[in-house]
Amino acid sequence: MAQPSDDKRHAFEAEALPHLDSVYRVALRLAGNEAQAEDLTQETMLKAYRSWHQYRPGTNARAWLLTILRHTFINEYRKSRRAVAEIDVTAIEAFTIFGDIHDVDPEGSFFNQIVDDEILQAIDALPDEFRETLVLSDVEGLTYAEIAEVTEVPVGTVKSRLFRARQALQRTLYDYALEMGYITRREA
Amino acid sequence: MTQEPQEIDCQEVLNRLYEYLDGELTPVREAEVRTHLATCAPCMSVSNFERAYIHFLEARTRAHGAPESLKRRILEQILFEGDTSPTS
Numbered sequence: 001m002a003q004p005s006d007d008k009r010h011a012f013e014a015e016a017l018p019h020l021d022s023v024y025r026v027a028l029r030l031a032g033n034e035a036q037a038e039d040l041t042q043e044t045m046l047k048a049y050r051s052w053h054q055y056r057p058g059t060n061a062r063a064w065l066l067t068i069l070r071h072t073f074i075n076e077y078r079k080s081r082r083a084v085a086e087i088d089v090t091a092i093e094a095f096t097i098f099g100d101i102h103d104v105d106p107e108g109s110f111f112n113q114i115v116d117d118e119i120l121q122a123i124d125a126l127p128d129e130f131r132e133t134l135v136l137s138d139v140e141g142l143t144y145a146e147i148a149e150v151t152e153v154p155v156g157t158v159k160s161r162l163f164r165a166r167q168a169l170q171r172t173l174y175d176y177a178l179e180m181g182y183i184t185r186r187e188a
Numbered sequence: 189m190t191q192e193p194q195e196i197d198c199q200e201v202l203n204r205l206y207e208y209l210d211g212e213l214t215p216v217r218e219a220e221v222r223t224h225l226a227t228c229a230p231c232m233s234v235s236n237f238e239r240a241y242i243h244f245l246e247a248r249t250r251a252h253g254a255p256e257s258l259k260r261r262i263l264e265q266i267l268f269e270g271d272t273s274p275t276s
Contacts, residue, residue: 024254
């Protein structure tokens with residue numbers, strides 16, 4: 001005979017577990033290394049299971065899980081995140097890279113020469129609130145409203161963080177591409 | 189209240205560009221951007237570049253999922269959680 005715990009388990013497996021990859025990817029970018037990302041993911045999923053009664057069936061399970069993940073990270077893991085050289089996002093105000101390269105590489109084909117590790121390292125160097133916004137948007141494909149829900153800020157803040165995060169990251173990747181010779185600087 | 193599409197300038201297009209590329213604009217505001225882009229080559233170039241950049245980020249960061257060993261650990265943990273009697 002099916003017991004309540006079986007029902008709970010089945011519901012959790014059907015609605016929450018399909019988002020495990022998403023939880024892990026975000027955990028990896030938040031924590032900065034695989035071992036902590038696995039611990040953080042496991043703890044998140046266990047907390048979610050224990051508070052499954054608070055989840056309303058049919059609502060956004062992924063956003064719910066990512067909110068638990070974010071709280072767990074902030075409360076228990078952020079202190080131990082290794083310090084990385086942070087990208088300065090305060091100076092970002094407008095689209096700038098395109099102006100530098102529009103007559104050299106208007107299609108942005110230099111991006112394709114950059115290896116995955118370099119991209120992930122550059123993402124990891126973004127300040128926390130900008131990194132989480134960019135990861136939720138560009139890695140996980142959440143809408144602005146979903147990101148606002150998970151990060152507990154207004155949609156306007158999500159927009160400005162996403163703009164600055166994308167532009168700061170683009171500047172970092174462009175500088176890297178210049179350094180590696182994937183693209184040449186425009187003659188003044 | 190119905191809103192008619194207005195003519196917008198290059199600065200306004202750039203202000204809305206990421207929302208446009210992310211599909212976050214209302215139909216009217218999206219139409220305003222699209223109409224401007226169709227006739228403004230410089231803005232269209234920026235838009236194409238930024239679209240390529242966003243696609244690049246998506247394509248290059250979504251590959252990795254949770255390791256199988258982690259999935260198994262979580263499933264086992266849930267199986268033993270809140271139910272002390274063995275399941276048949």
